[in-house]
Amino acid sequence: MSPSIEDVARRAGVSIATVSRSLRGLPDVAESTRDRVLTAARELDYVASPFAARLASGRTSTVGVVVPFVDRWFFAQVLGGLERELQAGGYDLLLYNLGDTPGRERFFTVMPARKRVDALLVASLVLTDMELEALKTLNCPLAMLGVEVDGVLCTGIDDRAGARVAVEHLISLGRRRIALIGGDTEDPMRFTPPLYRRDGYLQALSSAGIEYDPQIDELGYFTVAGGEQAMSTILQRDPRPDAVFAESDEMAYGAMRAIRRAGLRVPEDIAVIGFDDHESAELLDLSTIRQDVSAQAAVLAKRLLNVLGGDTETTTAELLPTELVVRGSTDPTRTSY
Known part of the structure; x- marks a missing residue:
């Protein structure tokens, strides 16, 4: 029994x-x-079944979505794009917010999605081999946003290429001492943009023959306050940088505030470029790398719905384009004001 x-x-x-x-x-x-x-519950192998009627038919009409955080712009865009497509396809979205390392460990140990979802989508998490094997025991279609995994549906952008373009833009303007404000690559949540965008930054410097200086590489934790603190620290270095690449627009906003509070000018003294093309980027005249996060989520949701509908989908990663958007924070001739 x-x-x-x-x-x-x-x-x-x-x-x-x-x-x-x-x-x-x-x-x-x-x-x-x-x-x-x-x-x-784990010791008894007990799994709650809130959708008993649906489970009797073997389907829940629900797709589980696993995210590392819900309080960041990127993931709000992801959830919006997913929810619209899934709802149109007749599926509910069941959110699993990991939040922190204990939350992540609990999810992959307990596997609360078992018997509750027809498919599972993981957003911007680098999985360990054990975590991937745990997901495969669900015996349902899997999809990854922003991470390529063999044999799994994947959609995203090329973060490395986007970061390279951002830094190459700064170099093309004659900037040589280019700081980095990014996320923590040692974060146990293994959130992907800090890993890939840092790679692109380093690749662009290397290709231009510019030596990497760890003294102007600071963590901004993908927040405005973090970006401001990181830039304030960088400004104490001698010589100070003549440009900064922030791995997100929100960190770039903080960097610009710190620069101006120090009595310096953007871009004349220090050029600033971000990544995302956040809704406020144009308002703040920020040069950036544009990505359509909602579209990435929608494309992946459609591919997953095709699989649930019985169609055959290639597991080849589908990469959507990014675009350099030049505004006044790097080129005063392109200012909106």
Whole structure:
């Protein structure tokens, strides 16, 4: 006989309501209690089934989406693009926000998506071999946004190429001491843009015969405040840079604020370029690398829906284009003002 929710509650020493709230990830459950419930469920091989009627037919009409964060611009765009396409295709979106390292470990250990989704999409996470094998045990179609994995549907952009174009643009303007403001490549969440965009930055410097200087390479953590702090630190270096590549527009906004607060001019003293073409980039006259995040998500969702509909889809990675957008933060002749 399959274990019941009552069995889980008995083993964990909590009420049935607490088991239900813990397994659904609802608030107002102590972390220690939630962990005890998840451990009991795993030991009993218990899987909650909130869609019993659908499961009877073997389908849930739901696609699971795994993201490392939900409070960043990129992932808001991803979720918007996915939700529109999935809804149009008659599927619900079930979100799994990992949030931090314990959350990531819990997801890949407990696998809460089991029996709840018809397919699973992972956004901008570099998976370990063990994590990939865990996903394959779901026995459902898998898709990756922003990461190429053999045998898995993949859609994204070439972050390395985009970063190279950004830095090459600065070099073409005669800039030689080019700082980097990026994300943490050692972040245990293994969020992909910091890895790939840093590679592109280094490749562009090397191709131009410019020596990399770690003194002007600072972490901005993909936030405006982080970008400002990183730029403030870089400005203390001697000699100071004459340009900066920020791996996201939000970090570039912070960098420009720090430069101007130091009494310097953008771009005359220090040119600034970002990456994304965030909604505010044009307003702030920021040169950037444009990517259509929502379109990437929509394309991948359509490919996944094709597979769920019985069509054959090649697992070859589909890369969407990026575009250099030159504004006044690098070229004063291209200013919007």
